[in-house]
Structures are given as structure tokens and as C-alpha cells.
Amino acid sequence: MRKDIDIRxxxxxxxxxxxxxxxxxxxIPLAGYSGQYLVSQIITRIMRNSFLVLSLxxxxxxxxGLNFGMTLGAMAGQxxxxxxxxxxxxxxxxxxxxxxxxxxxxxxxxWFCGKMLNMAKGREMxxxxxxxxxxxxxxxxxxxxxxxxxxxxxxxxxxxxxxYGVRNTIDLISVRQSVDNFWALTIxxxxxxxxxxxxxxxxxxxxxxxxKTKLGQDMRAVGQDMEVAREAGxxxxxxxxxxxxxxxxxxxxxxxxxxxxxxxxxxxxxxSQIGMFSIAALLVGGASVSRASIKNVFLGIILFHLMFILxxxxxxxxxxxxxxxxxxxxFISYGVITLSLxxxxxxxxxxxxxxxxxxxxxxxxxxA
Amino acid sequence: MSExxxxxxxxxxxxxxYNGNPVLKDVNFTLKEGEVLGLVGENGAGKxxxxxxLFGMDVIQQTGGYGGKVLIDGKEVKFASPLDAxxxxxxxxxxxxxxxxxxxxxxxxxxxxxxxxxxxxxxxFGPRANTIDRKTLQKKAIDAITKLGVSLDSDMLVSEMxxxxxxxxxxxxxxxxxxxxxxVLDEPTAVLSEKEAEMLLKAIRNLSAQGIAVIFITHxxxxxxxxxxxxxxxxxxxxxxxxEAEKTSIPEMAKLMVGRExxxxxxxxxxxxxxxxxxxxxxxNLWVDMPGETVKDVNxxxxxxxxxGIGGLAGQGKIGIPNGIMGLYPSGGKVxxxxxxxxxxxxxxxxxxxIAFVSEDRRGVGLLLDESLEWNIAFPAMQIQxxxxxxxxxxxxxxxxxxAIKAVTDxxxxxxxxxxxxxxxxxxxxxxGNQQKICLAKAFALEPKLLFVSEPTRGIDVGAKALVLQxxxxxxxxxxxxxxxxxxxxxxxxxxxxxIAIVTDGAISGILPAxxxxxxxxxxxxxKSKKEAN
Numbered sequence: 001m002r003k004d005i006d007i008r009x010x011x012x013x014x015x016x017x018x019x020x021x022x023x024x025x026x027x028i029p030l031a032g033y034s035g036q037y038l039v040s041q042i043i044t045r046i047m048r049n050s051f052l053v054l055s056l057x058x059x060x061x062x063x064x065g066l067n068f069g070m071t072l073g074a075m076a077g078q079x080x081x082x083x084x085x086x087x088x089x090x091x092x093x094x095x096x097x098x099x100x101x102x103x104x105x106x107x108x109x110x111w112f113c114g115k116m117l118n119m120a121k122g123r124e125m126x127x128x129x130x131x132x133x134x135x136x137x138x139x140x141x142x143x144x145x146x147x148x149x150x151x152x153x154x155x156x157x158x159x160x161x162x163x164y165g166v167r168n169t170i171d172l173i174s175v176r177q178s179v180d181n182f183w184a185l186t187i188x189x190x191x192x193x194x195x196x197x198x199x200x201x202x203x204x205x206x207x208x209x210x211x212k213t214k215l216g217q218d219m220r221a222v223g224q225d226m227e228v229a230r231e232a233g234x235x236x237x238x239x240x241x242x243x244x245x246x247x248x249x250x251x252x253x254x255x256x257x258x259x260x261x262x263x264x265x266x267x268x269x270x271x272s273q274i275g276m277f278s279i280a281a282l283l284v285g286g287a288s289v290s291r292a293s294i295k296n297v298f299l300g301i302i303l304f305h306l307m308f309i310l311x312x313x314x315x316x317x318x319x320x321x322x323x324x325x326x327x328x329x330x331f332i333s334y335g336v337i338t339l340s341l342x343x344x345x346x347x348x349x350x351x352x353x354x355x356x357x358x359x360x361x362x363x364x365x366x367x368a
Numbered sequence: 369m370s371e372x373x374x375x376x377x378x379x380x381x382x383x384x385x386y387n388g389n390p391v392l393k394d395v396n397f398t399l400k401e402g403e404v405l406g407l408v409g410e411n412g413a414g415k416x417x418x419x420x421x422l423f424g425m426d427v428i429q430q431t432g433g434y435g436g437k438v439l440i441d442g443k444e445v446k447f448a449s450p451l452d453a454x455x456x457x458x459x460x461x462x463x464x465x466x467x468x469x470x471x472x473x474x475x476x477x478x479x480x481x482x483x484x485x486x487x488x489x490x491x492x493f494g495p496r497a498n499t500i501d502r503k504t505l506q507k508k509a510i511d512a513i514t515k516l517g518v519s520l521d522s523d524m525l526v527s528e529m530x531x532x533x534x535x536x537x538x539x540x541x542x543x544x545x546x547x548x549x550x551x552v553l554d555e556p557t558a559v560l561s562e563k564e565a566e567m568l569l570k571a572i573r574n575l576s577a578q579g580i581a582v583i584f585i586t587h588x589x590x591x592x593x594x595x596x597x598x599x600x601x602x603x604x605x606x607x608x609x610x611x612e613a614e615k616t617s618i619p620e621m622a623k624l625m626v627g628r629e630x631x632x633x634x635x636x637x638x639x640x641x642x643x644x645x646x647x648x649x650x651x652x653n654l655w656v657d658m659p660g661e662t663v664k665d666v667n668x669x670x671x672x673x674x675x676x677g678i679g680g681l682a683g684q685g686k687i688g689i690p691n692g693i694m695g696l697y698p699s700g701g702k703v704x705x706x707x708x709x710x711x712x713x714x715x716x717x718x719x720x721x722x723i724a725f726v727s728e729d730r731r732g733v734g735l736l737l738d739e740s741l742e743w744n745i746a747f748p749a750m751q752i753q754x755x756x757x758x759x760x761x762x763x764x765x766x767x768x769x770x771x772a773i774k775a776v777t778d779x780x781x782x783x784x785x786x787x788x789x790x791x792x793x794x795x796x797x798x799x800x801g802n803q804q805k806i807c808l809a810k811a812f813a814l815e816p817k818l819l820f821v822s823e824p825t826r827g828i829d830v831g832a833k834a835l836v837l838q839x840x841x842x843x844x845x846x847x848x849x850x851x852x853x854x855x856x857x858x859x860x861x862x863x864x865x866x867x868i869a870i871v872t873d874g875a876i877s878g879i880l881p882a883x884x885x886x887x888x889x890x891x892x893x894x895x896k897s898k899k900e901a902n
Contacts, residue, residue, distance in 0.1 A: 217482060218496070220471070224469060352698070353698055
């Protein structure tokens with residue numbers, strides 16, 4: 001009887017990853033890809049995305065939900081990348097310079113975002129979502145009109161022929177896969193980029209260490225109950241702003257790694273897509289608005305991107321049209337976010353009801 | 369006082385008023401090191417205000433400060449914020465827990481005072497990059513728990529603790545502050561089981577032996593006798609008397625607490641009405657999970673045409689009863705209305721079976737603040753009983769019947785003497801008393817068979833109070849509607865009701881005819897039946 005309940009609870013708590021595992025299991029034979037291809041694809045995706053997804057963990061710890069504002073960090077990373085491409089700084093030094101340029105921009109944007117979110121406590125997610133739309137406008141203004149006349153960039157590779165504004169797509173040939181290829185092994189036809197793995201592992205260690213710091217402890221406290229934390233003398237607002245700043249800076253670094261892996265920059269689209277996909281991946285890994293771990297990050301990336309790889313091919317095999325699969329995966333990433341948000345609320349309510357039932361049971365015991 | 373030891377705390381003619389209403393008048397007392405002072409009084413007697421002054425709570429400054437002096441070690445202090453009070457060595461454990469559910473006891477005890485390991489990284493990122501020294505944290509927490517002398521697992525998550533352990537965690541936190549000299553406990557035993565309460569009392573004695581003074585606010589008078597050195601009884605903002613705990617008794621304290629000489633007029637006003645044998649409502653084993661007003665096990669029978677009062681001290685669960693029956697909070701048990709069982713947690717079913725409820729939360733639950741009086745009064749009747757609607761096309765289209773709505777609104781405005789510019793005025797523009805009358809009118813418009821009224825006179829002035837009570841009384845006597853009124857004010861219940869049930873600790877501790885002297889009810893409130901007390 002007890003076991004029965006445990007299984008049901010397990011299912012209820014992990015419904016999103018389970019749906020994805022089932023979907024992937026159905027799609028793998030349909031798509032008909034070889035195992036080797038899938039493994040190498042997944043490793044590429046993990047390398048590409050995990051830094052970005054990891055950047056979401058800290059705001060969740062601070063009780064601020066999913067940081068849709070990570071888009072701001074992605075913008076900062078892109079600006080760094082645009083500069084180094086224009087200046088033609090190549091390879092790993094180029095990426096380092098991009099990170100150095102991106103850091104202050106990301107910090108500033110994060111601080112602004114954090115300030116805003118402090119004014120909208122309890123509605124952080126929708127607010128950060130809207131801020132990312134709004135800042136997208138500012139970004140476009142800077143990139144489309146500012147770069148060239150105001151910010152002196154004169155590179156045919158980056159600037160449009162008319163003399164100002166950045167091209168729609170930039171080829172990042174000079175930094176392409178420079179981290180991945182720096183030190184890589186090939187095992188059974190699958191490339192293992194060791195330096196990237198070390199970087200990602202390092203960030204995981206940083207996050208684990210961060211949880212043990214005073215600041216990390218404060219964030220957990222603020223995340224659980226702002227009023228209690230405030231009464232204990234923790235500077236709630238400052239702590240929350242720091243959470244967003246750190247997340248935004250990590251997102252900027254993540255975006256730089258992502259772009260160098262991709263090899264092309266889609267100046268006006270990359271950042272807005274990446275926020276949505278990273279959040280969807282994290283949720284697919286079984287995270288919720290209030291709880292997320294490193295385990296969720298990697299499981300999520302594997303499942304979500306496996307779906308990404310499989311869906312178009314499965315669509316083609318099934319319907320004769322890759323477009324169907326493409327449609328399907330976009331539909332799914334939004335669907336997952338919605339489902340997770342709704343499930344979170346339902347779970348909260350159920351827990352409340354259960355605590356009420358526990359009180360009743362206690363009463364009965366006390367009487368008996 | 370001029371001798372060797374100055375008192376730790378002294379209050380000299382402290383007074384306080386809110387908007388010209390005096391709530392504290394000339395309060396004087398002293399407290400020595402290691403002394404345990406019991407503070408008792410009915411709700412609204414001024415205990416909380418007194419403690420707010422002691423703690424420099426914001427609400428005191430915002431409402432114009434206080435009069436008189438507070439001295440610590442013989443020196444006058446004026447705390448600008450609770451932080452100052454903490455620095456002076458005063459700790460307080462509030463009735464509501466201030467704990468983080470996902471943290472362990474140890475983490476909560478040393479919240480924001482965690483011992484830290486210095487690390488190289490903190491040179492770059494500042495002291496907040498120090499890691500937390502878990503071992504020392506454990507040790508310090510266990511020290512505090514040992515000092516308190518209770519058994520508490522420092523590794524247990526607060527969310528998994530029984531209430532008593534939460535309370536101990538909270539107290540341990542105050543004690544872990546090295547400077548602590550005076551601890552204020554605001555009804556610490558209200559949520560505890562008997563055994564836990566005993567442990568707490570023992571802990572208080574431990575603290576007192578270590579030289580920490582304790583102010584102990586409680587409604588359980590036996591506990592006062594058990595641990596306190598002296599007792600202060602407050603009523604209507606004054607200290608009525610200061611007693612040696614050893615020399616007093618529960619009946620004496622209860623009498624002083626409830627106070628007012630039993631006015632002959634109040635009891636003779638109502639001739640004893642013979643109760644009908646028909647039982648309208650019977651409640652069995654009701655529990656309600658309403659935060660701050662938990663109902664544990666209520667059994668109650670309401671007779672037809674009766675005016676039943678439900679009284680009791682705040683936080684004991686009296687307000688939870690109607691809220692639970694009406695399905696506003698999670699609840700369970702069995703409720704039978706006129707022989708038919710009502711499903712709990714289904715507000716609509718309650719309303720459909722002609723129960724109406726006037727909530728204590730006027731502005732939140734009771735009114736549509738931005739709408740007109742007409743809407744407020746007619747809305748529930750329209751929703752639930754399809755009243756005030758004109759039907760067209762065989763009921764396919766229903767339009768509001770403005771004429772009927774206006775008529776009924778005007779009727780109640782006149783009947784209840786609601787002060788307003790017109791029936792179109794917005795509800796939020798009315799005063800508290802008039803808003804309360806709108807709530808009543810709203811319930812009356814439903815023409816219920818059974819009416820729950822919760823705290824109808826809370827926060828309204830004396831004149832309006834009398835009118836509201838009068839309206840209820842008439843509604844009961846003229847139309848024969850059964851009314852259950854919940855109120856914190858015993859006198860008000862004694863004026864209106866036939867019988868009064870007193871709720872203590874989430875259960876009915878007794879039901880007496882309203883004509884009984886108020887001491888009897890006082891005894892029930894502090895959890896003693898008449899027999900036990902004698």
C-alpha cells in the first residue's frame with residue numbers, strides 16, 4: 001500500500017521528464033539515427049548549452065523563479081562577440097576578451113533587472129520576461145544604429161555595407177570551436193572536447209561551492225521567506241539583486257561559449273531563442289520554479305535536445321515532412337514551460353491540503 | 369531601587385494612544401534579573417501594545433510614539449527599531465513562527481549569524497564569499513538547545529517538525545544570542561500539546577535560573593502559577609493589579625481579567641427564551657485548517673430560532689468554525705443541516721441550503737469595494753437565488769432588475785440606518801460601521817434560515833456597534849432566523865445571545881446560558897471548567 005503511494009508520488013513529481021523519456025523512446029526508432037550519431041550530437045548540445053542552463057540555478061535558489069532575464073546576459077555576450085569579431089581577435093584570447101567586454105555590460109543589465117524585480121516581488125517571472133522584451137528593443141537600437149557611427153566599429157565582416165548597423169548574421173570563423181578543439185579526444189568516432197568539459201565542470205563546482213557560502217545561505221533564506229530573512233537582518237533586496245547579477249554574468253559567458261560552438265551569430269534572434277530553450281531544458285530535467293539542481297540541468301539538456309534532434313527526422317519519416325517535426329518541437333518547448341508552471345501550482349495546493357489532512361489525523365490519534 | 373541591584377527593566381507611567389483612543393494608561397512595573405513575570409489580560413487589554421513599545425516596533429513611532437519612560441538598568445532607553453532592542457539584550461518569541469521551513473533547526477537558530485570559514489576567494493568577492501562553518505554552527509546550536517534544556521534534533525528540517533519543536537527552535541534562536549537578558553514569550557504554549565508545554569515551562573525555569581528574565585504572556589493561568597514570580601493583570605489598557613504568583617489563584621486572576629462588575633442590567637435584559645427542541649444545525653468532529661485559528665474538534669448543536677454566541681480568546685479557533693463550515697478553508701468532520709448532511713468545502717452547497725455568512729474579513733471577503741451599494745447588497749442573492757432578475761425568452765436571457773435592486777437596497781439603508789449619499793455610492797467610501805451594515809444587509813437579502821455572523825463589531829465605533837447588534841437581535845426575534853454569532857467581546861455576546869459556547873484550544877470547552885456571570889465564561893476561556901477550578 002505504502003509502496004503504491006510512493007510510486008504514484010514519484011510519477012506525479014517527475015511527470016515532465018517521464019513524458020520526455022517516453023517521447024524520445026518512441027521517436028528514436030522512428031527517426032532511425034545511428035547510436036553513434038546521437039551520442040556525438042548530444043555531447044555537442046551539452047557542451048553548447050549547459051553553461052547557459054546552469055546560469056538559471058542561482059535565481060531559483062533565491063526564490064526568484066526562472067530567470068527569463070537571462071536573455072540580457074545573452075545580449076551582453078553577443079556584444080562581446082561582435083566586438084572581437086570586428087577587431088579580429090582570434091581563438092581563445094578572442095573569447096576571453098569577449099568575456100571581459102561582456103562582464104560589465106551583463107553586470108549592469110543584471111543590476112537593472114534585479115532592481116526592477118525587487119519592485120515586482122512575487123511576479124518575478126513575468127516581469128523578467130517583459131524586461132527581456134523591452135531590453136531587446138534597446139539592444140536592437142544599439143546594434144542596428146549605434147554600432148558604426150556612435151560606437152566606432154569598422155569591419156566589413158560585421159557592419160552592413162551602408163556604414164552602420166550590424167549584419168543579420170555574422171560568421172564567427174575566427175573563434176569557431178576554438179575551445180572545443182583546443183584539447184579534444186576522439187573515442188569511437190565521437191569527439192570529446194576536454195577543455196569545454198573542464199570549464200563546465202568548473203562552473204558546477206563553483207555552484208556547489210556557492211551554495212555553501214554565506215551569500216548562498218542568505219539566498220536560500222531569502223528564497224524561502226523574505227520577511228523572516230529580513231527580520232534576521234539579511235539584506236533581502238541586495239541579495240536578490242546579486243542573484244540576478246551573477247546569473248546574468250554567467251549567462252553572458254554561456255552565450256559566448258554557445259556562439260563559439262555554433263560558429264555563427266544570428267545578431268537579432270540568437271538571444272531571444274536561447275532564453276526560452278534554456279528554461280525549457282531545465283524544466284524538462286524535472287526542475288520546478290522553486291527547486292532545481294545540477295542533475296536537472298544535465299538530464300534536461302539531454303532529453304530536450306534529444307527531442308530536438310529526433311523530432312524533425314521522425315516527422316519526416318512519419319508524415320513525409322520535416323516541417324511537422326519542427327512545428328512539434330516548438331510546440332513542445334512552450335508546452336513544457338506551461339505544464340511545469342501549472343503543475344507547480346497544483347503541487348503547492350496539494351501539499352497544503354495534505355498538511356490539513358495530517359492535522360486531522362493527528363487529532364484522531366490524540367483522541368484515540 | 370537605590371540599593372545594590374537596579375532592576376533590569378522598569379516602565380514608568382507608560383501610555384499610548386492611537387488616533388486619540390487611549391490604549392495604554394499609566395503602566396508601571398519593574399522586572400529584576402532572572403525574574404519571571406506573567407502578563408495576562410483579555411484581547412485588546414493592551415498587552416501587545418506594551419510589548420510593541422518595549423521593542424521599538426515601527427507601528428509605535430508611526431502612530432506618534434508613546435508617553436512615559438522605559439528604563440533598562442536604570443537608564444532611559446528609546447528604541448527606534450527592534451534591532452536596537454535586540455542589541456540591548458531583549459529577545460522576543462512571537463506567536464507566529466518566524467522560521468524558514470526548508471532549513472534545519474540549527475540553521476534557523478543561527479540565521480544570519482552563521483560562523484564562517486575564511487577563504488581566499490573572500491579577499492576578491494568580500495566576506496559574503498566565506499563558506500559557512502557547519503561544524504561550529506552545529507555546536508553553537510546544540511549549546512543553545514542545551515541551555516534551554518529541551519530535546520530538539522538540530523538536524524531536523526523545520527517543515528518536518530511538530531509545532532512544539534518549532535517553538536523550541538524559535539526560543540533557542542533568541543537564547544543563542546550572547547547578549548540576551550530579557551526574553552518575551554507571547555503565548556508560547558497556545559499551540560503546544562500538554563507535554564510540550566510542560567517541557568517549555570521547565571525551560572523557562574532553566575532560563576530564569578541562569579539569570580535571564582522572562583515576560584510570559586499566556587491565557588493559561590495554571591502555567592502562570594507554575595512558573596511565574598509575579599503576575600500583572602491588564603484590562604482596558606491599565607494594570608489592574610500586580611500579584612505575587614504564590615499568593616494568588618486562578619479564580620482570582622480570571623475575575624480580575626474579565627473584570628467588569630457583573631452589571632445587573634445586562635443579564636436581566638433578556639428573559640430566558642425557551643429553546644426549541646428542533647435542531648437546525650449539528651456539527652460533529654469539525655476540524656478546520658485556518659491559519660492562526662485552527663479548529664481541532666468541535667461538536668455543537670444549534671437549536672431552531674436560537675441566537676447562539678461563540679466566544680473565546682483570539683487564536684483559539686472560534687473564527688475557524690464558520691469559515692470551515694462555509695468551505696473557505698480546508699476542513700473535515702460532519703455537518704448536518706435540518707437532517708441533511710452538507711458537503712464540507714463546498715461553499716455553494718452551503719449557500720444553496722440557506723446558510724449565510726457575514727465574514728470577519730469585511731474588506732476582503734465581505735464587500736466588492738469598488739462597486740455600488742446596490743451591487744453589494746443584491747449580488748449574492750442574484751448569483752445564488754436568481755433574485756432580482758427579469759427573465760426574457762423563457763429564461764434564456766436574464767437581465768438585472770434595477771428597480772427591484774434599488775428598492776431592496778433602499779429598504780435596508782433605511783432599516784439599518786446606513787449613512788450614505790445614495791444607493792449608488794461605492795462601498796469603499798463608507799465608514800467601517802456602515803460597511804458592516806452593508807455586509808449584514810447582503811446576508812439578509814439572501815433570506816437565510818441560518819446566519820453566521822463573525823466578529824460583526826470588530827473595528828467599529830460604539831454607536832454603530834449598538835445598531836448592528838440591535839439589527840441582529842431583531843432579525844432573530846422577529847423573523848425567527850437562527851443566528852450564530854462569533855465575537856471576541858464577551859459582553860456583546862451576553863447582551864444578544866441565548867446561549868454562549870466558549871472555544872478553547874480548537875474545541876468547545878463549554879456552553880452556558882448567557883445569563884450566567886461573566887466569571888464563569890472567563891474560567892471556560894482559560895480552559896478550566898467550573899468544577900476543576902474549585
